[in-house]
Amino acid sequence: DAGVTQSPTHLIKTRGQQVTLRCSPKSGHDTVSWYQQALGQGPQFIFQYYEEEERQRGNFPDRFSGHQFPNYSSELNVNALLLGDSALYLCASSSLWDTQYFGPGTRLTVL
Amino acid sequence: RKEVEQDPGPFNVPEGATVAFNCTYSNSASQSFFWYRQDCRKEPKLLMSVYSSGNEDGRFTAQLNRASQYISLLIRDSKLSDSATYLCVVNMGGDMRFGAGTRLTVKP
Numbered sequence: 001d002a003g004v005t006q007s008p009t010h011l012i013k014t015r016g017q018q019v020t021l022r023c024s025p026k027s028g029h030d031t032v033s034w035y036q037q038a039l040g041q042g043p044q045f046i047f048q049y050y051e052e053e054e055r056q057r058g059n060f061p062d063r064f065s066g067h068q069f070p071n072y073s074s075e076l077n078v079n080a081l082l083l084g085d086s087a088l089y090l091c092a093s094s095s096l097w098d099t100q101y102f103g104p105g106t107r108l109t110v111l
Numbered sequence: 112r113k114e115v116e117q118d119p120g121p122f123n124v125p126e127g128a129t130v131a132f133n134c135t136y137s138n139s140a141s142q143s144f145f146w147y148r149q150d151c152r153k154e155p156k157l158l159m160s161v162y163s164s165g166n167e168d169g170r171f172t173a174q175l176n177r178a179s180q181y182i183s184l185l186i187r188d189s190k191l192s193d194s195a196t197y198l199c200v201v202n203m204g205g206d207m208r209f210g211a212g213t214r215l216t217v218k219p
Contacts, residue, residue, distance in 0.1 A: 031205070033205075033207065035207075035209075040211075041212075042115075042210050042211045042212050043155065043207075043209045044209070045206055045207060045208065045209075048205055048206070055205065056204070058206070090154055090155070092207075096205065097204075097205060099145070099157055099160065100157075100207060102154040102155050102156070103154060104153070104154050105154050
């Protein structure tokens with residue numbers, strides 16, 4: 001049984017560019033949550049998708065957007081990248097209210 | 112005040128020691144509670160859920176005090192492999208709020 005997968009594993013972008021990160025949930029899970037983890041900090045909640053809708057959102061600007069597809073996979077898009085967007089981006093899947101399981105993350109570096 | 116606050120650490124302990132981590136949360140409407148473990152440059156992994164009655168999983172014991180909005184994790188007989196960052200997590204209706212984590216290093 002495949003766990004949560006994310007792609008790419010690493011990414012380097014320059015300021016002002018746009019990036020798309022991808023996540024496939026664990027089999028049987030229908031909810032995907034995205035987190036940003038800066039070095040030395042705990043993960044910060046970005047948003048959560050369920051039934052292809054953004055169900056909840058954390059305190060992140062509109063530059064951060066997402067999408068969930070009918071197969072429950074999800075994308076995180078970040079526009080107009082800033083240096084401060086450099087972080088580990090984690091995707092977690094669950095069955096709505098149940099425990100969340102994390103993917104290995106995408107490490108984004110903005111130069 | 113941060114929504115979830117943990118002991119800043121780091122904790123450096125010898126093998127076999129008992130170590131306790133504390134965590135407080137600010138939102139009394141929080142619904143469920145967890146401890147996650149995160150190894151360096153890896154994703155967080157669920158260590159255990161935390162129940163009001165307290166729960167134990169081998170060498171690990173978790174406690175929850177809803178009145179004081181306080182969560183704890185006790186690790187007994189610590190092993191070298193317990194070295195990691197321990198994250199306290201509070202679930203508010205699907206919105207998981209993480210503490211900054213407490214780093215534990217277990218030394219021979």
